[in-house]
Amino acid sequence: MRKKSMLLMLALSVCLVFSSVLFAAEPPRNETLIVDILTGKVGNPGNFNFWATWVGNDKGLQQLVIDPLWMADYVTGEMINVLAKENPIYNDDLTTMTVKLREGIYWNDGVPFTADDVVYTVELSMETPGFGYHTQFNQDVAKVYKTDDYTVVFELTQPNSRFHYQFLDRWGACRILPKHVFETVEDPLSFQFNPPVGTGPYKLVEYDLGGYWFLYELREDWERTATGMLYGKPAPKYVKFIYVGDASKKAMAMISHELDMADLTPESLEVVLARNEYASGYYKDFPWAELLHPCVTGAAFNTLVPPFDNPEVRWALNLALDAKNLAMTAYNGAVAFAPAYIPALLPYYEHYYERLLPYLEEYTMEIDGEEYKIFNSNLPFEMAEEAKRRGYDVPETEDEIRVMFGYGWWKHSPELAEKLLLKNGFTRGRDGKWLLPDGTPWKIEIVCLTAATNPSFKWAFAIANQWASFGIDCEAIPTEQCQALTESGDYMVVGGQPAAEPFGSGIDLYRGLNVYHSQYWKPLGEKLVGHQSRWVNEEIDYYIEEMEKADYSDPINIDLAIEVAKLLIDGQPGVSVASFPGFMGLDTYYWTNYPTGDNPYAVPWYHWPNLKFVLPFLQPTGR
Amino acid sequence: MFRVIRDLYVNDRRFTFGFTVLVFFVIISFVSLLSPYDMRAWNAVPRYLPPSAKHPLGTNSIGQDIMWQAMVATKNSLLLGAIAAAISRVIAIVVGLLSGYKGGIFDRIVMVMTDSFIILPMFPILILIATILRSSLNMVVLGVVIGLFGWAWDARLFRSQILSLKEREFTRTAVFSGLSTFKIVLTEHLPYVFPLVMATTINNVIWVIGMEVTLSMLGLSNLNTPTIGTMIYWALQYQAIFLEMWNWILTPVTICVVLILGLYMLSTSISEYLDPRTRLQMIRKG
């Protein structure tokens, strides 16, 4: 009896262990690109109707299956014409927008793409409460109609030079849905849209009922898609999106060559690089991370809560920080500084930072009658020296160093910070810690997200540490309620974004800066719409309104944005540290020629819709 | 009393181990108050140092001395465990024994309360509390909160023990002899139930520390205070396992294991001592 059961157990274990070999049915590995799902496990995997906004974009939908009219590329600064054939055409008083569509595109079920689909998308959104663009289109669009099969005309309710931004894909936009599918559906809101019918070069094959992976296959008629027409045939026959778990698991997967592109933390990237000789970060060597992301990160003050309502206090807190130390603590030095609330992006360097640099170098602060120049434009070179000291390879030329580390930051001036605070009634207690003007100990809580990979978390802890060593009782509090707290204004300082994210294509910074317009301002307790810091300045309103009047590609936008930046610098509603550093891991065991620091030909992120434009350039290694 | 402890210490190996471990950790907790470093500071010391005379357990990736961190973590976790266990045991014993013995309507009402506590959705409430208290969520408060969640289950257990004990002969004898309810419960039933109490206490402490680790992992606890849970959290965040920083990741885990093992040994030894029958066995043996 015993022997028999032992044999049975043995047989079962053998079966279990080898069932993978016997029953493997995955597509060939060297024809598949395996990519991480950035936002994690998908809640309702069978639902692909993301016009209803409750469905996530990045499980492969926006990257492979669905197309927008235009796409923003923040690496080259271009606006790519995807389903549209050319840039939008506005009439003189900006009340009509005409869009010419690309011809010869087919949906993945064989039906041709025409202007009917565009018109239907907009009309359905306007009719269906719950669709993402429902309220926006009802507000902006008076009429939409087609003049022929490939031309659509929008009549706007008021002059708006930026209406096409609704269709410009920058990690989100109003994309076009297939009329022939949606018109047969009774309730568009609960429609699952499974399988998704799109104009992109891939179609869905299979997905995990648990929400962890999705498999896509290249369409046979890929030439009839915008991607095919613009860039050629995508190299991988299959693309698998899979969420394997947190950073440790992603590292493990990449080491086992089971994951080709993933978002990692600095530490897990280090682990992967140590154990996988085929892996690399965005840069092969220091600083490894992609530093040029269209998003400024750092911290934001709640400017309605004392003592943060005093701009001199905010300046003091900024000056008490040691930028180099911050960068080293949080990211081992891999940081491109962005002190002017404008992200450190390649296109923006030319238009904005080059012009701001002289202004910043001359920027003086007057305290007690004395003037101090507080900008350190030598910082990038100091960072390069520090990196060299640690044994890393850094470029030699001034331009390259600037590209890597930004244009500089405020000087670490604790003495000036002290002067400012003393001037405003703060005092040092007996133990050296700062006291508020009313005599109570100064305690600062910096709330942040709980994801330790997120800059919100990293900056919050790094900044808290520095303020603590400056003498303020400061703590970083990661909480899942971070968003809820900032929305109702129940916080002091939040680790996050000092300004909104601009498009990254073109020169227009309107989208990044208009959150500071006073029309968005709400007092504490009321739900926020504008910027978390709830900071306003009438002069900014003027410049933003001027931007609205101008055409989006008008160079005057640059001048206006620079004025706004100057006002933001004066007011310092936050701590504008650096662009979002992205630590991505790339495995070149099966695929090479990713867009990297040495070869930045496109947006490198796999969770951005630009992935489909990268795929034609990938090369299989033949393993 | 001291003679008993000395006897047990000398004769029962389990007691020796458990008692030593407990005393050791309590001493460490007191020593930790002398820590030269501010526990919340990063980069207080150079990072990645291997063990040396200055840093007996080395330093971690955030620039903190591991040994002092571990000491403070022990103190905090012990404090948390003690408070939570104490609160939940006391409530569980009182509720369980009294309710089981009294019976009737009193029992019913108390059972409704107990059951309501058992079915309470713990997670949402913990998140709610963590959000409201945020930074004032120190070990004492957390201990009280966790303690309030941990009594209901065991109260039921004690009650069911009492229910069966109630019908036993020695209980009836005590009742007929005129002992009051309280005295009966205290002198007759409690010693009988005590081994079970000890066992559930160990369970409880393990659960409390585990809960604290889970909360830290999910970011619901104060990540600035060193506890066993937060030490593990930071070590994992910085990939201590893969970067083979064994001193960082193994320290809190080892402390956890040794502490609980020690408590376990201590509790089995004490409960065997308290139960007269097993005490006789022990004397017989050694």
Place this chain on the structure above:
Amino acid sequence: MLKKYYIPRLIQYFTVLFIGLTLVFVIPRLLPSNPVEHQLSRMMSQGQYLDPSAIEAMRETLEQLYGLKGGTFEQYIDYFKRLFTGDLGPSFTQFPTPVMTLIRQSLPWTVGLLFASLSISWIVGTVLGGIRVSFPRSRLARLIELLIMGVRPIPYYIVSLVLLILFAFLWPVFPMSGGYSMGVKVGFNARFILDLLRHAFLPILSMVIIEIGGWFLQMRNVASNIVEEDYVVYAEASGLPKAKIVFMYIMRNAIIPQITGFALNIGFIFGGALITEIVFAYPGMGYLLYSAILSGDYNLIMGINVFSIVGVSTAMLIVDLIYPLLDPRVRYQ
């Protein structure tokens, strides 16, 4: 008998249910996360552009769709009415998918995983506990005890991570994530079942390792009391075979509290196993509940908790009703 015991117990059951269901309605609403705001910020973080008036209008629309327009008391009445028809309402984070659908998708995974690990750890733990007590001088038994109790305090996250690293990474015998493999047809066929078991092996093993200690300890304690009982001593003295004593006398009596514990734990299955799901990327309700709490998805939180409340209460009820049958001494109350 009926009046004195059963009816009051049933009243207790329904009272507790009512309190629990009410609590589970109130508590999510006290959380700071507001589902409408959460959805709005989610929309905007997905790249959608909305100006302030559009946001206000969207807020109105969402409140309407979510049914959050009326006063709290009306929503409360509505909630109970819907409960009786088994309708748990639509989820806010996956609108308008009904909560029931979402639960139905994840429930089988959770139940399968937790029931399997509960059963295995219960059986093995109980048997080992009984053996330890029945053969107090056995060195093997003591060694096993040391092993079990030594592993138990290790934080669960570490145990699962180590298992994963050892058996899915360093020696890739088992898969690293997921509930089943790609390309395997979901259904009642041998291939799928084997694949399923293969993916579930490590998660179940990790839970069993940790849980065995609890059952072992409890059994050991209860049984050690029994071993000293007169009737056991008498049985030993009269020369009954050891196996019979161990099973018919010791275990049979010690098993009663064990069964109680088992039944109660079944009720808790509906809470899911969050960390297991996170470490092994295994589908289930733990993560569903967790993300629902974070995003303020009232209906989903309520829905999942309704299951666990009903499950636990019913388990307790059944245990209480069966207990007199198992323990004759209680019967004569």
